[in-house]
Amino acid sequence: MPPTPTPARTHHLLPTPARRTHAVQQGRQGPLVLLLHGFPESWYAWRHQLPALAAAGYRVAAIDVRGYGRSSKPESVEAYRMLDLVADNVAVVEALGERSAVVVGHDWGATIAAVSALTRPDVFRAVGLLGVPYTPPGGPRPSEVFAGMGGEGAGEEFYVSYFQRPGRAEAEIEPDVRGWLAGFYAALSADTMPAPGAPDPHFVGAGGTLRERFPAGVLPSWLGVRDLDVHAGEFERTGLTGALNRYRNMDRDWADLAGYAGAPITQPSLFIGGARDASLAWLADAVKAYPETLPGLCGSHVLDGCGHFVQQERPDETNRILIDWLASLPA
Structure with a gap:
């Protein structure tokens, strides 16, 4: 059969x-x-x-x-x-x-x-x-918990707190959605995440951006170019505000x-x-x-x-x- x-x-x-x-x-x-x-x-x-x-x-x-x-x-x-x-x-x-x-x-x-x-x-x-x-x-209260999660360096901010202020993360991501997503996926994937001792990509340095700590120029093995195009294409069309609003409702x-x-x-x-x-x-x-x-x-x-x-x-x-x-x- x-x-x-x-x-x-x-x-x-x-x-x-x-x-x-x-x-x-x-x-x-x-x-x-x-x-x-x-x-x-x-x-x-x-x-x-x-x-x-x-x-x-x-x-x-x-x-x-x-x-x-x-x-x-x-x-x-x-x-x-x-x-x-x-x-x-x-x-x-x-x-x-x-x-x-x-x-x-x-x-x-x-x-x-x-x-x-x-x-x-x-x-x-x-x-x-x-x-x-x-x-x-x-x-x-969640906002109080995340505000207290500092990184190793002075003035570092946890990514959840960084996402909670409307417009701030959008200003970082939306000028280059595809590049930002590629770095984000690489930062959290086993085969491309930063080595131990590197700056933690879950934190933003004082006056900095999350992307500064993402791996550059590499895709994780699970993410083909076409897969990245699909993910990026959706956010290039819609922007990130709807997605980020989830973080802004935790309290x-x-x-x-x-x-x-x-x-x-x-x-x-x-x-x-x-x-x-x-x-x-x-x-x-x-x-x-x-x-x-x-x-x-x-x-x-x-x-x-x-x-x-x-x-x-x-x-x-x-x-x-x-x-x-x-x-x-x-x-």
């Missing part, structure tokens, strides 16, 4: 509270899996997972998060609160004719996926987190989610991280707390020699882990 062909990708603009959410679907039957990208990416970050999960019997939809790609971009900063993004995800599931889904996210998408599962367990029956561990809501999220302070996610869950991703070092205590914060954890995988962009740096291994986990979930 000839092999069954992989279903083709289809693009959809779905009605959501954002106005319209762009979703790329592959596979028309089987349980729905919703894929959420991080910063600074788009649905295209899941290009390796879409055909693999579809071939394994799942209906898969990777979206452009509100503010990215072909999805709507509300003007107000406040329109990018976490609960607004959760509402978009719920609407995508409904617009695709489903009542529930497994949600999987990377980077900011992991946090959005976690909060989606936490606040809407009636819709999201399981959650997969890539790159960024789950930390329950609560604790100190609002902290207030909005106060009622969930310390709450665990009880649905079946999965974590995949890169051993060379700084997120694992910063959030090591969050990983240790998984028995309390993710009591439904089915697997926690740290991939040796992998950086931040887990599903793109190690697509085959990520696909295998995801498919095995999905197959283990209750129907």
Whole structure:
């Protein structure tokens, strides 16, 4: 018998509270899996997972998060609160004719996926987190935490604080989107990140820019020229403000989610991280707390020699882990 062909990708603009959410679907039957990208990416970050999960019997939809790609971009900063993004995800599931889904996210998408599962367990029956561990809501105000995260040099500022002031990061990035993205991806990828002892690319020196600390003239092995063109083309068309507005709502999220302070996610869950991703070092205590914060954890995988962009740096291994986990979930 000839092999069954992989279903083709289809693009959809779905009605959501954002106005319209762009979703790329592959596979028309089987349980729905919703894929959420991080910063600074788009649905295209899941290009390796879409055909693999579809071939394994799942209906898969990777979206452009509100503010990215072909999805709507509300003007107000406040329109990018976490609960607004959760509402978009719920609407995508409904617009695709489903009542529930497994949600999987990377980077900011992991946090959005976690909060989606936490606040809407009636819709999201399981959650997969890539790159960024789950930390329950609560604790100190985020802006105060990040303001206190200084680098090794005097006057260094953590990138999250740098992104929070409207217009500042845009002024650095938008004159050369493609070059900035190439440097950002290289800085956080295992095979091109700065050597130990080099200035940390997660911090901005006094009066400087993030890009000053990025590797120059090199692309990570997972990122072909065409892949970079796709990512850059979207941001050259839309600008970066919609994407950066996610960082500008962290204090609002902290207030909005106060009622969930310390709450665990009880649905079946999965974590995949890169051993060379700084997120694992910063959030090591969050990983240790998984028995309390993710009591439904089915697997926690740290991939040796992998950086931040887990599903793109190690697509085959990520696909295998995801498919095995999905197959283990209750129907």
